Amino acid sequence: MIEAKNKLGIVFFPAFDWAITPSHPEREERLLYTMDQIREEGIFDIKGIKTYNPELATEKDIQRVHFCYPDVKSVVPQPHLISAGGAITAAKCVMENQTDKSFAIVRPPGHHAHRVVYGDRGFCIINIEAVMVENIRQHYGNKKIAIVDTDCHHGDGTQDIYWNDDQTLFISFHQDGRTLFPGTGFVEEFGGPGAIGYNINIPLPPGTGEQGFLYVLDNLVLPILEEYKPDLTINSAGQDNHYTDPITNMNFTAQGYAKLNDKLDPDIAVLEGGYSIEGALPYINLGIMLAMAGVDYSGIKEPDYHPDKIKQAPEITEYIKRVCEQIYVAWKNKDQISQKALKGRQWVTRQRQIYYDTDGIMEHQTENIKVCKKCPGLIIIKSNASRGGKDSIFAISIPRNACNQCIDEGYRKYKKQSTIRYNKVFLQDKVNDLFKAK
Ligand SMILES: [Zn+2]
Ligand SMILES: [Zn+2]
Ligand SMILES: [Zn+2]
Numbered sequence: 057m058i059e060a061k062n063k064l065g066i067v068f069f070p071a072f073d074w075a076i077t078p079s080h081p082e083r084e085e086r087l088l089y090t091m092d093q094i095r096e097e098g099i100f101d102i103k104g105i106k107t108y109n110p111e112l113a114t115e116k117d118i119q120r121v122h123f124c125y126p127d128v129k130s131v132v133p134q135p136h137l138i139s140a141g142g143a144i145t146a147a148k149c150v151m152e153n154q155t156d157k158s159f160a161i162v163r164p165p166g167h168h169a170h171r172v173v174y175g176d177r178g179f180c181i182i183n184i185e186a187v188m189v190e191n192i193r194q195h196y197g198n199k200k201i202a203i204v205d206t207d208c209h210h211g212d213g214t215q216d217i218y219w220n221d222d223q224t225l226f227i228s229f230h231q232d233g234r235t236l237f238p239g240t241g242f243v244e245e246f247g248g249p250g251a252i253g254y255n256i257n258i259p260l261p262p263g264t265g266e267q268g269f270l271y272v273l274d275n276l277v278l279p280i281l282e283e284y285k286p287d288l289t290i291n292s293a294g295q296d297n298h299y300t301d302p303i304t305n306m307n308f309t310a311q312g313y314a315k316l317n318d319k320l321d322p323d324i325a326v327l328e329g330g331y332s333i334e335g336a337l338p339y340i341n342l343g344i345m346l347a348m349a350g351v352d353y354s355g356i357k358e359p360d361y362h363p364d365k366i367k368q369a370p371e372i373t374e375y376i377k378r379v380c381e382q383i384y385v386a387w388k389n390k391d392q393i394s395q396k397a398l399k400g401r402q403w404v405t406r407q408r409q410i411y412y413d414t415d416g417i418m419e420h421q422t423e424n425i426k427v428c429k430k431c432p433g434l435i436i437i438k439s440n441a442s443r444g445g446k447d448s449i450f451a452i453s454i455p456r457n458a459c460n461q462c463i464d465e466g467y468r469k470y471k472k473q474s475t476i477r478y479n480k481v482f483l484q485d486k487v488n489d490l491f492k493a494k
Contacts, residue, residue: 063105064156106155157349404427
């Protein structure tokens with residue numbers, strides 16, 4: 057009998073009864089082929105690999121992260137609560153030492169869900185990693201956490217939620233936003249005033265292969281993680297960089313994903329995208345499981361794998377080297393960059409338009425972050441969305457480690473804000489784990 061070097065927990069939830077449409081690429085078969093494959097390969101005969109049933113994320117879990125309009129009940133369908141709950145279960149296994157590592161193979165995904173939620177974007181409604189991370193902090197103390205997003209799409213929702221939080225280092229590598237949804241994730245997006253340098257994007261050209269991904273990991277991601285020293289590392293494990301994925305243009309392999317996971321050595325992996333449901337997902341998910349369990353994965357290979365067909369062009373190799381150097385220099389100089397950017401400023405404002413492609417909603421948002429010397433700063437969001445009628449919200453988020461002044465200012469602003477100008481006024485107090493709405 058093979059024995060796992062690391063005890064591994066698997067949470068599996070295919071959401072049988074939920075899909076955007078029956079033939080949509082994000083459907084239950086994404087996980088069913090994986091299940092068949094891992095059963096066939098005898099994964100559950102390996103000593104030390106165990107399955108766990110997902111729990112249900114609660115309304116409170118969601119409110120720690122999101123402002124759902126008009127409320128959680130109306131916008132979050134139950135499969136999403138189970139998917140986020142699956143991630144929470146995976147985290148519990150690790151936090152309570154039942155397992156060394158865990159992998160939540162769940163759907164629907166979550167990394168395109170921003171702080172404000174009017175509906176579905178990029179097949180995501182709530183951010184399952186963020187819901188998990190805030191649940192961990194609430195139950196096991198304020199951990200320093202790194203989230204490494206290896207999905208082919210920019211993890212724009214996770215970026216938005218942790219934009220101003222230096223206790224959460226967010227690193228995303230993805231296909232360049234000029235060539236793929238959601239069109240963001242550039243090197244210049246480097247974090248809010250309280251966390252400049254703690255949001256790292258590595259845009260990669262279409263056609264990037266194994267060589268490029270592993271170069272980024274070895275020469276940029278691992279050195280940064282070594283300096284940051286997180287208490288926990290989480291992998292947003294999107295499998296859509298595969299050369300057979302129908303909605304992206306990358307050339308990564310199952311073997312490459314297993315190596316990447318092995319080197320990154322995450323405590324928890326949470327499945328995100330991946331739409332080549334027969335040709336890629338079963339092999340990648342199996343490779344990641346073996347890598348996490350510390351079992352030999354060198355035999356993992358897709359039946360149609362031909363290394364010559366997916367070889368990375370030399371120009372791409374050169375380009376990636378330059379991008380990595382540029383980002384590493386910025387990381388090293390983040391304190392100077394921050395001082396220069398914030399000099400003499402009291403508030404930092406961002407105006408954004410966020411398109412909910414799945415639901416056809418356009419949101420206009422103004423985000424104001426207070427520049428505070430004692431804490432990461434209060435966040436004030438004014439937003440409206442058009443879908444027939446007009447919906448508008450005013451939302452205040454008090455950060456987890458806010459100073460007393462910022463807490464008081466948050467409550468004052470909530471009290472003062474009238475409900476005539478806005479359909480909903482929200483207050484998210486992360487210090488006291490409270491949520492208010494009027
Ligand atoms: Zn990504
Ligand atoms: Zn994706
Ligand atoms: Zn403050």
